[in-house]
Structures are given as structure tokens and as C-alpha cells.
Amino acid sequence: MHVVNADIEAVFTKVADLLDVAGANPFRIRAYRNAALTIGRLSRDVADMISRNEHLTELPGIGSDLAGKIREIVETGRLGFLDRLEKQSHASFSELMEIPGLGPRKVKALYDALDIRNLDDLEKAAERGDIEHVAGFGRKSRDNILKEIGRRKERRKRIPWPVAMQLVRPLVSYLEAFDGVRRVAVAGSFRRCRETVGDLDVVVNCRRGPDTIRYFTGYEDVADVLSSGTTRSSVVLRSDIQVDLRVVPSVSWGAALLYFTGSREHNIAVRKIAMDRGLKINEYGVFRDQKRIAGKSESEVYSAIDLPFIPPEIRENRGELEAAKNHALPDLVGLDDIRGDLHMHTRKTDGRNSIREMAEAAVSRGYEYIAVTEHSRHVAIAHGLDAAALARHIEEIDRVNGAMQDITVLKGVEVDILEDGSLDLPDEILGELDVVICAVHYQFGLSSRKQTRRIIRAMEHPCTNILAHPTGRLISRREPCEVDMAEIMKSAVDCACILEINAAPERLDLDDRHCRAARQAGVKVVISSDAHSVDGLDSMAYGVNQARRGWLEKGDVANTLALPSLFRLLEKP
DNA sequence: GCCGTTTTCGGCCCGACTGTTTTCAGTCG
Numbered sequence: 116m117h118v119v120n121a122d123i124e125a126v127f128t129k130v131a132d133l134l135d136v137a138g139a140n141p142f143r144i145r146a147y148r149n150a151a152l153t154i155g156r157l158s159r160d161v162a163d164m165i166s167r168n169e170h171l172t173e174l175p176g177i178g179s180d181l182a183g184k185i186r187e188i189v190e191t192g193r194l195g196f197l198d199r200l201e202k203q204s205h206a207s208f209s210e211l212m213e214i215p216g217l218g219p220r221k222v223k224a225l226y227d228a229l230d231i232r233n234l235d236d237l238e239k240a241a242e243r244g245d246i247e248h249v250a251g252f253g254r255k256s257r258d259n260i261l262k263e264i265g266r267r268k269e270r271r272k273r274i275p276w277p278v279a280m281q282l283v284r285p286l287v288s289y290l291e292a293f294d295g296v297r298r299v300a301v302a303g304s305f306r307r308c309r310e311t312v313g314d315l316d317v318v319v320n321c322r323r324g325p326d327t328i329r330y331f332t333g334y335e336d337v338a339d340v341l342s343s344g345t346t347r348s349s350v351v352l353r354s355d356i357q358v359d360l361r362v363v364p365s366v367s368w369g370a371a372l373l374y375f376t377g378s379r380e381h382n383i384a385v386r387k388i389a390m391d392r393g394l395k396i397n398e399y400g401v402f403r404d405q406k407r408i409a410g411k412s413e414s415e416v417y418s419a420i421d422l423p424f425i426p427p428e429i430r431e432n433r434g435e436l437e438a439a440k441n442h443a444l445p446d447l448v449g450l451d452d453i454r455g456d457l458h459m460h461t462r463k464t465d466g467r468n469s470i471r472e473m474a475e476a477a478v479s480r481g482y483e484y485i486a487v488t489e490h491s492r493h494v495a496i497a498h499g500l501d502a503a504a505l506a507r508h509i510e511e512i513d514r515v516n517g518a519m520q521d522i523t524v525l526k527g528v529e530v531d532i533l534e535d536g537s538l539d540l541p542d543e544i545l546g547e548l549d550v551v552i553c554a555v556h557y558q559f560g561l562s563s564r565k566q567t568r569r570i571i572r573a574m575e576h577p578c579t580n581i582l583a584h585p586t587g588r589l590i591s592r593r594e595p596c597e598v599d600m601a602e603i604m605k606s607a608v609d610c611a612c613i614l615e616i617n618a619a620p621e622r623l624d625l626d627d628r629h630c631r632a633a634r635q636a637g638v639k640v641v642i643s644s645d646a647h648s649v650d651g652l653d654s655m656a657y658g659v660n661q662a663r664r665g666w667l668e669k670g671d672v673a674n675t676l677a678l679p680s681l682f683r684l685l686e687k688p
Numbered sequence: 689g690c691c692g693t694t695t696t697c698g699g700c701c702c703g704a705c706t707g708t709t710t711t712c713a714g715t716c717g
Contacts (some may be wrong), residue, residue: 142690215715
């Protein structure tokens with residue numbers, strides 16, 4: 116069984132939730148939540164670290180006890196401590212606490228009063244009208260609960276791309292290790308780098324197809340084999356994700372890869388172009404009558420209908436075929452183009468590492484500059500800085516700059532946008548900074564009119580350079596707030612404000628469509644990790660994925676610039 | 689349960705908002 120980081124994260128979250136409902140020591144609970152976060156955001160594979168005898172206790176928030184528990188999860192796939200906790204209540208409180216408005220106390224109240232142990236129990240009780248009679252609940256709580264349960268049912272279960280990546284890595288190396296396997300590729304929405312992935316489509320080219328299929332269904336992570344023939348097989352992994360495997364011959368490799376990468380809309384449009392030319396395209400190749408004329412590579416297939424290779428990220432039939440025909444495909448930005456990271460936190464507020472450690476980690480990633488951008492005081496939970504504390508922090512950055520040759524640390528802040536659109540720090544201190552990022556962290560529910568006006572007012576502030584995570588959404592947790600994005604983009608152009616693609620895996624905000632709209636509106640974009648630790652810097656890759664899906668080129672992205680050009684861009688007109 | 693030290697245990701994340709109340713507990717970021 117291959118345990119991935121997301122598994123460990125899920126176990127620790129469940130433990131924390133159960134302890135929380137049981138009213139355990141809040142700091143103990145926090146220790147589990149911190150550990151879940153640390154592991155979940157780690158760019159390295161923990162199981163891998165263990166097999167290399169690396170010390171887990173060197174990870175922040177992991178002591179000897181949790182290190183032991185992690186080892187147990189990796190070795191057995193379970194945690195005895197969690198099993199015992201679950202046995203005591205026979206309940207899965209974690210899914211209940213995912214409902215907005217339900218925290219540990221309310222879940223406990225529902226459990227005590229109505230014996231509610233899971234979402235099913237909750238839905239039935241809400242429909243019966245029992246909920247509103249429990250102390251602390253009312254009509255509004257019941258309505259919210261029912262609405263949220265309804266929303267959840269409609270949403271098909273998809274996993275975030277970074278979690279899919281954790282499953283893909285070991286699966287691909289498992290397949291590649293089999294004798295006779297020549298090539299393995301994961302196609303589908305994973306290859307198109309969509310922010311969430313529904314299932315995995317794996318294409319394999321090999322000798323001994325039937326043996327390879329048997330080998331595939333014998334993968335240690337397979338929970339259920341749905342079908343298994345000589346050229347294709349479908350399984351469900353322990354993590355509840357379906358994997359479809361296809362064995363294809365070398366002459367069809369490109370055609371199969373194209374077909375299984377999709378999107379469906381892109382494929383339909385491609386086949387239509389072929390039909391107009393008297394050709395037929397399917398997963399086996401490009402055919403004129405019965406004769407295969409192409410199919411070995413994707414480029415060969417596109418070339419057969421006189422098109423250049425189209426990058427997977429933009430295969431959505433949103434104009435890419437027309438662009439290809441007119442030789443106007445974008446030259447998409449890549450991770451190698453990124454020269455710095457303009458949004459991160461340190462120990463000073465809610466980050467894990469020092470300025471120096473972040474700077475050194477950035478050097479090892481080949482960056483020329485970073486900006487340290489702590490929260491302002493309104494974000495109390497993160498120890499947001501007031502003007503005096505920020506002034507001291509600026510001095511600290513100066514000291515680090517004095518001591519390091521290979522990188523420049525810009526002085527920045529992530530200042531809160533207050534409800535009226537004013538900023539959470541005085542102008543004097545903002546004026547001393549290289550980068551001012553403004554961001555909404557509360558009052559997400561304002562009307563579109565008010566929210567839009569609030570954000571635009573902040574962008575118009577003479578010190579503001581960047582608007583962080585513009586819609587405030589958290590993928591599958593919080594809907595984007597209501598704003599008029601077209602207005603915001605227009606205003607961004609007018610006041611030379613840069614819009615952020617926040618690359619944190621739970622945000623990815625702006626999304627792909629907004630990126631595209633930004634490019635069309637002439638808005639500059641910055642891709643930022645919003646790292647809270649040195650490992651968090653690696654989220655940059657997810658932001659680059661998103662930018663590529665949004666057709667962005669190097670020239671659209673501010674942090675592909677060398678430092679002198681970046682400084683010019685940050686100067687307000 | 690972690691961390692950092694004072695090496696053995698005390699400190700660790702706080703203020704605003706919501707829905708329920710009728711003065712506040714619980715949730716959220």
C-alpha cells in the first residue's frame with residue numbers, strides 16, 4: 116500500500132476533529148491540525164522520506180510522537196489511535212464539520228441531542244424539523260444545513276490537482292518498472308492541468324499487453340477492479356479515484372494520447388476539421404479511407420490536419436484551434452520563466468520560517484528576488500503587524516539583504532482591505548515599501564456592488580501594487596465572492612494594479628477564465644506562492660499551470676521580469 | 689502534542705461576525 120501525504124493529512128484532520136468534539140486540550144488539537152497542514156503542503160513525499168531514513172522530527176510541528184504516528188500510517192495504512200477514537204463515538208464528525216456553521220460544539224450538541232453521527236443523519240433530522248429545536252439552532256441554521264447538503268450532492272467528487280499528483284507519481288513509477296513497458300502517460304484533465312481531477316486516464320505502450328494489465332490490477336493501492344481485459348482496465352483506488360488504463364500500440368501512441376487527453380469539446384472540433392478534409396481521426400490514428408496516415412505522435416496527428424502542436428492546457432475548444440490555424444497560439448509561460456516570488460509570510464506572522472530561510476530557499480529555486488509580505492493587524496489570528504511592528508520588520512529585511520549577495524528581498528506587506536475599501540495601515544508606512552499587496556480577508560458576503568467598489572477603492576490607493584486572491588474562493592470550501600470582475604480589470608488597467616494568481620493549491624485564484632480575461636483586458640498578472648514555509652514556495656508550479664490554462668505568456672506575468680524592470684513596473688504612474 | 693529552554697514544564701492565536709438569543713456562545717479566518 117502506498118500512503119501519500121494526502122492520506123496522512125486526512126488521518127490527522129480526523130483525529131483533530133474527533134478530539135475537538137470530545138473537548139480535548141485545544142493545543143493538542145492544534146498540534147494535529149498543524150501537522151496535517153504541514154504534511155498536506157509538503158512538496159516531498161513523506162513515505163519516501165521514511166524510506167531514506169530522513170528524520171521527520173525536522174519538519175515543523177512534528178515531534179517524536181507524531182513522527183511515530185506517521186510511520187505507523189505509512190507502514191500499515193491505518194492509525195490505531197484514530198480507530199479507537201472512531202470506535203468510541205461510531206461517528207464521522209469530520210464530514211459534519213465541513214458544513215459551514217458547524218464547529219465542534221454544535222456537532223457535539225447535535226450528537227448529544229439527536230444522535231447525529233454523519234451527513235445522512237443530519238439531512239434526515241433537518242428535513243424532519245428536529246434541528247431547530249436543539250438549543251443554539253434555529254430556522255436559519257436548518258435552512259443553511261439543507262442548502263449546503265444539497266450543494267454537496269450535486270458536486271461530483273473531484274480531487275485537487277496537487278493531490279492527484281501525489282497519486283500519479285507512485286502509480287507511474289510502478290507501471291514503468293514492469294518489464295516490457297515502453298511509455299506511460301497520464302492523460303485526461305490531469306494532463307490538461309485542470310484545478311481538480313475527476314479520474315485518471317493512463318495510456319501505456321508496451322510489449323505483453325495482457326500481462327501489463329494483470330500487473331496494473333495487482334497494484335497495491337487498488338481497492339476494486341471494475342473491468343479488466345486485454346487492452347483496457349478500470350480500477351478504483353483506495354482513495355476512491357477511478358483509474359482507466361489503456362494499452363496502445365506505438366503507431367497509435369499520439370492519437371491515443373490526444374484522444375484520452377481531451378477535452379471532449381477539443382476532440383470533437385479536431386475530428387470535425389479532419390472530416391472536412393476527408394480524413395477520420397480516432398484513438399488509433401488519422402485515416403484516409405482505410406489507410407492510417409498518422410498517429411505515432413500528437414504532433415503528427417495535428418500536422419495531418421495542417422495544425423501545429425497545441426499544448427494540453429488549452430485544449431478546451433475555447434479558440435485554440437482557430438489560433439492554431441492562424442499561427443497565433445500563445446507561447447505559454449513556464450516555470451523556468453519565473454524569476455521571483457512576490458507573496459510569502461515568515462515566522463513574524465503566520466509563517467514557519469525566518470526571512471533568511473525563505474531567501475535561501477528561494478536562491479535554491481533559482482530566484483533573483485522575493486518579497487516578504489506579512490499580514491496587517493486586522494488579521495489578528497496571524498499576529499498581523501501594525502505600523503510600528505512593520506517598521507521593525509523592514510529593518511530586519513535590510514539586515515538580511517546586507518548579508519546575502521545572491522538574492523534581493525523586497526519589503527512588502529499584505530495589507531487588509533477594510534470594509535469601506537480603505538487600507539489597514541497608515542500611508543506613511545506603506546510608502547516605505549517596495550511592494551504593497553492588498554487583500555480581502557473578511558466580509559466576503561457583501562453585495563456585488565459594494566464588494567466591487569470596496570476592492571476598486573483599495574486598488575486605487577496610491578501605494579497599492581497588487582490585488583491578492585481577487586475572488587477569495589477556497590476550492591470546494593468557499594464560493595468566490597460576488598464581484599464584477601470586468602469592472603475590477605478595467606480599474607486594474609487604469610491604476611496600474613497587478614492581479615495575483617495565488618498559487619496556493621486551495622485557492623488558485625484567479626482561475627483560468629479570469630487569467631484569459633486579464634490578458635485580453637491588458638492587465639498584468641503576478642504568479643505568487645503565498646508560501647507560509649520554505650516548502651510552500653513549490654506551489655508556484657500550480658499557479659503556472661493555471662496561468663498556462665489562461666493562455667498567459669511570459670510577457671503577461673510580472674515576476675518573469677528581471678529586477679530593474681520589475682521595479683519600473685511597480686512604480687505607480 | 690510541540691517547542692524551547694530556564695533540561696522538565698509552561699506557553700502555545702485573537703478579534704469580528706453570525707445567529708441565536710435577549711446578553712452571548714460558537715464559528716471563522
